[in-house]
Amino acid sequence: MSEPRPTSTASAMPVADPMVPTPYEVVGRRQEGVDTVTLTLAPTGSALPTARPGQFFMLWAPGVGEVPISLGGTGSDGTIEETIRVVGAVSRALVGTAVGGTIGVRGPFGTAWDLEAASGRHVLFVAGGVGLVPLRPSIAEAVARADEFLGIGVVVGARTPADLLFGDLLADWGRSGVQVVTTVDRGDRAWHGHIGVVTEVLDLVDLDPAATTALVCGPEVMMRFTAQALEGLGVELSDVQLSLERNMKCAVGHCGHCQLGGGFVCLDGPVVSADRAAPLLRVRER
Numbered sequence: 001m002s003e004p005r006p007t008s009t010a011s012a013m014p015v016a017d018p019m020v021p022t023p024y025e026v027v028g029r030r031q032e033g034v035d036t037v038t039l040t041l042a043p044t045g046s047a048l049p050t051a052r053p054g055q056f057f058m059l060w061a062p063g064v065g066e067v068p069i070s071l072g073g074t075g076s077d078g079t080i081e082e083t084i085r086v087v088g089a090v091s092r093a094l095v096g097t098a099v100g101g102t103i104g105v106r107g108p109f110g111t112a113w114d115l116e117a118a119s120g121r122h123v124l125f126v127a128g129g130v131g132l133v134p135l136r137p138s139i140a141e142a143v144a145r146a147d148e149f150l151g152i153g154v155v156v157g158a159r160t161p162a163d164l165l166f167g168d169l170l171a172d173w174g175r176s177g178v179q180v181v182t183t184v185d186r187g188d189r190a191w192h193g194h195i196g197v198v199t200e201v202l203d204l205v206d207l208d209p210a211a212t213t214a215l216v217c218g219p220e221v222m223m224r225f226t227a228q229a230l231e232g233l234g235v236e237l238s239d240v241q242l243s244l245e246r247n248m249k250c251a252v253g254h255c256g257h258c259q260l261g262g263g264f265v266c267l268d269g270p271v272v273s274a275d276r277a278a279p280l281l282r283v284r285e286r
């Protein structure tokens with residue numbers, strides 16, 4: 001990943017240029033699983049505009065690079081939460097930033113989950129691995145507005161029990177009436193839950209497919225099969241929202257790095273409806 005244009009990270013002036021990172025201080029750091037950490041970031045000067053669930057920021061580890069990371073949560077004090085899984089150099093540098101350290105943030109960018117589309121209907125969230133991160137603030141919002149929905153379901157898949165994110169939150173949501181189903185690819189001695197992929201447990205959630213809106217995030221292959229399975233259960237593809245992942249550089253539609261079909265994931269996505277995404281999911285990343 002390339003680095004953004006160098007700029008003074010000491011400035012407390014409002015930043016109008018979407019290519020210029022705004023300095024945020026790491027004020028909290030929480031280990032979430034084997035290789036995943038949640039950072040709480042506070043603006044050192046002017047805060048960026050509030051992001052909506054589903055949108056993403058570009059996080060810059062100075063001297064290493066910049067990558068897209070979804071909004072994980074927003075604090076009432078202007079802080080943002082970002083949950084990052086270590087897969088390479090930039091994610092490792094971000095996760096390794098100590099409390100008190102500085103990260104550059106640009107955004108928010110992209111499209112948001114359309115939770116309003118689920119109003120008066122069942123809302124089903126389906127997450128694979130770190131895909132639970134962008135869904136988390138939307139699930140929290142749905143739980144807070146539970147009486148607006150016929151029912152709420154959350155289906156989460158992970159590689160192993162240790163990779164399941166936000167266990168406490170999943171338990172809280174379950175206690176508040178959400179139908180929570182978890183499954184893992186490989187169990188361990190302590191695991192007595194489901195083993196298998198999310199598509200195998202979708203039908204455990206009690207819902208009316210014709211009155212269901214689904215929000216799905218995970219690896220592309222998981223989203224493709226989940227959309228197919230939901231369609232098989234009777235959910236319209238136009239009622240399924242997916243969050244596409246492509247490598248990004250500018251995040252503002254200039255560099256063409258995230259081009260997919262006739263559009264750019266950074267502008268037209270990441271959240272798109274499955275009927276629009278279906279042909280795109282067959283396009284390999286460059």
Ligand SMILES: Cc1cc2nc3c(=O)[nH]c(=O)nc-3n(C[C@H](O)[C@H](O)[C@H](O)COP(=O)(O)OP(=O)(O)OC[C@H]3O[C@@H](n4cnc5c(N)ncnc54)[C@H](O)[C@@H]3O)c2cc1C
Pocket residue numbers: 001056065067068069070071083084085086087088089090091092130133134244245246247248270
């Ligand atoms: C819109 C959007 C939102 C995202 N939100 C989050 C988020 O909230 N939390 C989070 O942890 N990640 C998120 N990602 C993924 C994150 O941007 C990548 O993991 C990151 O760019 C990897 O950069 P790197 O330099 O650490 O690793 P790289 O050196 O770029 O990659 C290292 C290895 O990991 C592989 N890899 C890269 N990206 C992924 C990926 N997404 N999944 C699986 N393997 C990958 C590469 O092919 C390579 O083999 C998001 C991506 C997009 C496009």
Ligand code: FES
Pocket residue numbers: 247248249250251252253254255256257258259264265266267
């Ligand atoms: S990241 Fe540059 S066009 Fe989307």
